[in-house]
Amino acid sequence: MRRTIVTGIALGALLMGSGAYRHFGSGGMRPVAPPAPAVPVSAQTVTSGEVPIYLSGIGTVEAYNTVVVRTQIQGQITQIGFTEGQAVKAGDLLAQIDPRPYQAQLDQAVANRARDEAQLANAQANLQRYLPLLAKQFATPQLVDTQKAQVAQLQATVQSDEAVIENARVLLDYTRITAPIDGVTGIRQIDVGNIAHPTDTQGIVVVTQLQPISIIFTLPESTLPQIQAAMATGSLTALAMSQDERITLDTGKLDVLDNQIIQTSGSVRLKAEFANPGHRLWPGELVDVRLLIETRHDALTVAAPAIQQGPQGAYVYVVTADNRVEPHAVTVAQIGAGQAIIASGLSAGDHVVVDGQSRLEPGSKVSVLQGHAAQQLAAESAKSPEIP
Numbered sequence: 209m210r211r212t213i214v215t216g217i218a219l220g221a222l223l224m225g226s227g228a229y230r231h232f233g234s235g236g237m238r239p240v241a242p243p244a245p246a247v248p249v250s251a252q253t254v255t256s257g258e259v260p261i262y263l264s265g266i267g268t269v270e271a272y273n274t275v276v277v278r279t280q281i282q283g284q285i286t287q288i289g290f291t292e293g294q295a296v297k298a299g300d301l302l303a304q305i306d307p308r309p310y311q312a313q314l315d316q317a318v319a320n321r322a323r324d325e326a327q328l329a330n331a332q333a334n335l336q337r338y339l340p341l342l343a344k345q346f347a348t349p350q351l352v353d354t355q356k357a358q359v360a361q362l363q364a365t366v367q368s369d370e371a372v373i374e375n376a377r378v379l380l381d382y383t384r385i386t387a388p389i390d391g392v393t394g395i396r397q398i399d400v401g402n403i404a405h406p407t408d409t410q411g412i413v414v415v416t417q418l419q420p421i422s423i424i425f426t427l428p429e430s431t432l433p434q435i436q437a438a439m440a441t442g443s444l445t446a447l448a449m450s451q452d453e454r455i456t457l458d459t460g461k462l463d464v465l466d467n468q469i470i471q472t473s474g475s476v477r478l479k480a481e482f483a484n485p486g487h488r489l490w491p492g493e494l495v496d497v498r499l500l501i502e503t504r505h506d507a508l509t510v511a512a513p514a515i516q517q518g519p520q521g522a523y524v525y526v527v528t529a530d531n532r533v534e535p536h537a538v539t540v541a542q543i544g545a546g547q548a549i550i551a552s553g554l555s556a557g558d559h560v561v562v563d564g565q566s567r568l569e570p571g572s573k574v575s576v577l578q579g580h581a582a583q584q585l586a587a588e589s590a591k592s593p594e595i596p
Contacts, residue, residue: 246575249574252562254556254557256506256556259547260503265497267448268493268494269491269493269495270423271418274416275388276411278411279382279385284401285303285398287400290387290393292396296391298387301385302385302412305385307380317375320369328365385412390417391417392418393415418489421489423482423489425478426473439462446500449496457489508556509548515540521537522537523536526554526560532574534570
């Protein structure tokens with residue numbers, strides 16, 4: 209009886225051991241892991257529509273005209289007619305030089321002309337008296353010829369006086385220093401009471417034209433065929449963006465495509481013109497420029513964070529009907545303004561993961577967040593960039 213009990217216990221232990229082997233496996237006594245919980249993600253549907261295609265480059269804002277306003281005569285500054293940073297029109301008074309010395313020169317030139325005109329009138333009267341006397345032989349030909357020469361000399365003197373008067377008037381006009389162009393004044397370089405000279409290098413003030421204004425930017429030389437093909441269809445639109453690409457500063461048009469490639473950088477220079485009505489573009493400012501090349505119809509777009517990079521290139525995680533994810537290789541045509549344009553690899557209506565990819569692998573179960581939870585996940589992803 210005792211032997212029978214022992215045999216039963218041994219048999220039971222053997223059966224339990226066999227079950228444990230089948231349950232835990234031959235790799236050791238490890239418990240079977242429970243199913244992995246669903247990974248929280250946010251997702252977005254791939255949409256189709258008209259999408260603009262841009263070429264992006266970095267440019268520098270340059271004024272069409274920048275003038276260092278200098279005096280053309282020497283004199284004491286008696287008045288400043290502008291405030292720093294003021295918008296001025298061509299012809300507006302910027303500074304006044306003491307006009308009295310130049311007014312005196314003009315008055316003297318006018319008086320000299322009056323004197324010489326009187327002498328000319330007298331010489332012409334004498335000539336008219338000598339001519340009848342010559343006909344009656346009461347005056348010699350030599351006297352008449354001398355009188356004619358004197359008349360001609362005085363006529364030349366009067367013409368010279370006219371030139372001196374005109375020059376004096378120009379100098380007097382130069383005492384009023386006016387804006388040569390429409391623009392905005394900079395920092396004043398001279399104060400009232402100082403003597404201004406034509407040789408002053410800094411001048412009185414710098415006036416810069418802000419409307420319209422230009423941006424010089426560069427694009428890779430590989431884009432040249434695209435640019436030329438687009439230019440053949442008409443004028444190209446250019447957008448001036450802030451450096452963070454969040455604010456559109458102004459919209460303009462491509463003005464010039466440079467006639468040579470910069471060999472050191474393998475790029476081509478372009479110049480775009482902007483109306484700049486709000487003065488949001490400032491000379492010397494660095495901006496991002498987007499050149500509109502074409503508008504694609506029925507283009508597929510998705511949020512840029514959905515694009516991941518792997519050894520085989522770009523891919524996205526597509527959410528299947530059973531809330532699992534599958535990686536799909538994609539070809540990206542362009543990424544900009546937070547959106548990616550997909551050339552191939554997706555279809556309109558596909559549901560793709562845009563945040564939370566770091567914990568995913570093919571076949572992972574996911575829980576798609578909505579509303580505030582999705583926004584919170586996106587914020588966390590932004591703070592801790594995910595490395596695909």
